[in-house]
Amino acid sequence: MKSGFISLIGRTNAGKSSIINSLLDEKITLVSHKQNATRRKISAIVMYKDNQLIFIDTPGLHKSDAILNQLMIQSAIKSIADCDLIVFVASIYDDMQNYQDFLKLNPKTPHIIVLNKVDLCDNASLLKKLDEYNLFKEQFQALIPFSCKKKAYKKILLDEICKYLPEHEYFFDPEFITNSNEKEIYRDFILESLYENFSDELPYSSEVIITRFKEEAQILFIDANIITNTNSHKAMLIGKNGASIKRLGKDAREKIQKLANKKVMLKLFVQVKKDWQKDQDFIKKAILND
Numbered sequence: 001m002k003s004g005f006i007s008l009i010g011r012t013n014a015g016k017s018s019i020i021n022s023l024l025d026e027k028i029t030l031v032s033h034k035q036n037a038t039r040r041k042i043s044a045i046v047m048y049k050d051n052q053l054i055f056i057d058t059p060g061l062h063k064s065d066a067i068l069n070q071l072m073i074q075s076a077i078k079s080i081a082d083c084d085l086i087v088f089v090a091s092i093y094d095d096m097q098n099y100q101d102f103l104k105l106n107p108k109t110p111h112i113i114v115l116n117k118v119d120l121c122d123n124a125s126l127l128k129k130l131d132e133y134n135l136f137k138e139q140f141q142a143l144i145p146f147s148c149k150k151k152a153y154k155k156i157l158l159d160e161i162c163k164y165l166p167e168h169e170y171f172f173d174p175e176f177i178t179n180s181n182e183k184e185i186y187r188d189f190i191l192e193s194l195y196e197n198f199s200d201e202l203p204y205s206s207e208v209i210i211t212r213f214k215e216e217a218q219i220l221f222i223d224a225n226i227i228t229n230t231n232s233h234k235a236m237l238i239g240k241n242g243a244s245i246k247r248l249g250k251d252a253r254e255k256i257q258k259l260a261n262k263k264v265m266l267k268l269f270v271q272v273k274k275d276w277q278k279d280q281d282f283i284k285k286a287i288l289n290d
C-alpha cells in the first residue's frame with residue numbers, strides 16, 4: 001500500500017485541472033480555455049490498485065505584474081516543495097522555455113513530465129516534441145504522453161506515479177474524493193461559470209465569496225457574493241432584468257447539484273469592492289486560501 005502527495009504544476013492552460021478530473025473520473029476542478037483559470041489549490045484523492053494518490057491542482061505558471069497573479073504563482077511554486085512527486089504538465093504546443101523556467105526553480109522533489117493534449121497532434125509532431133524534452137532526460141524521471149480525451153493513457157500515468165510514492169497508510173478515508181473544503185469546490189464551479197458566461201476582463205475582475213453554506217438532508221443552501229471592481233461590471237453581471245446573473249446561477253447550480261447529488265438552492269448577489277485585485281491582505285485571506 002502506497003500513499004502520497006503529487007503536485008501538478010505547469011504553464012497556464014496546459015490542462016492540469018483537466019488531468020485531475022480525468023484521473024478522478026469526476027469533475028471537481030475548474031477548467032477553462034481562458035488563461036490563468038485556477039486561482040487556488042484543490043486536491044483530489046484518487047484510489048488506484050490499493051494505493052492512495054492525492055493530487056494537488058495549482059494555479060498555472062505565467063508572467064504577470066498583477067498582485068493577484070503573482071500571489072497565485074507563489075502559491076503554485078510553494079506546493080512543489082511540499083509533495084512526494086511533481087508532475088510538470090505541458091501541452092503538446094507549449095514552448096520548451098516553460099520547462100526550462102521550471103528547472104530554474106531548482107525543484108528538490110523528483111518530477112515527471114506529462115505531455116498533454118496529444119489527441120491534437122499527429123505522431124510525427126509528438127515524436128519531435130519528445131525528442132526536445134529528452135535533451136533534458138537527466139533531470140526528469142519519466143516523460144509521458146497524455147490526453148484527457150482518451151482513457152487509454154490513464155493507467156500508464158497512474159502506474160508511473162505510483163513508482164515514486166512511499167509505502168504509507170492512507171492519509172484519508174478512501175471513500176473521500178477530496179480533502180479540500182467542498183465549499184471551495186462549489187465556489188470554483190461558480191467562478192467557472194463566470195468564465196463561461198462572460199467575456200474577457202469581467203471574470204478576471206470578479207471573484208466569488210460564499211457567505212452562507214447550509215446542508216440539510218435533501219437540500220443544500222448556498223449564498224454567494226460575486227465581488228467585482230466597478231459599478232459598470234456589476235451592471236454587466238446582473239444584465240437586463242437580471243437575465244445574466246440568472247443564467248450564471250442556473251449553470252453553476254447544475255454543476256454543484258451534479259457533484260453534491262442533491263437539490264441545491266443557490267442565491268447570487270453582486271457586490272462592488274473597488275480595486276480588490278490590489279488588496280494583498282484580502283487576496284491572501286479571501287481568495288487564495290493558502
Ligand SMILES: Nc1nc2c(ncn2[C@@H]2O[C@H](COP(=O)(O)OP(=O)(O)OP(=O)(O)O)[C@@H](O)[C@H]2O)c(=O)[nH]1
Pocket residue numbers: 010011012013014015016017018019030031032033034035036037038039058059060061116117118119120146147148149
Ligand atoms: N484537446 C484537448 N484539450 C484539453 C486536454 N486537456 C485540457 N484541455 C483543454 O485545455 C484548456 C485548459 O485546461 P485546464 O485544465 O483549465 O488548464 P490548466 O492547466 O488547469 O490552466 P490554468 O488553471 O489556467 O493553469 C481547456 O479548454 C481544456 O478543455 C486534452 O487532453 N486534449
Ligand SMILES: [Mg+2]
Pocket residue numbers: 016017018030031037038057058059060
Ligand atoms: Mg487549472
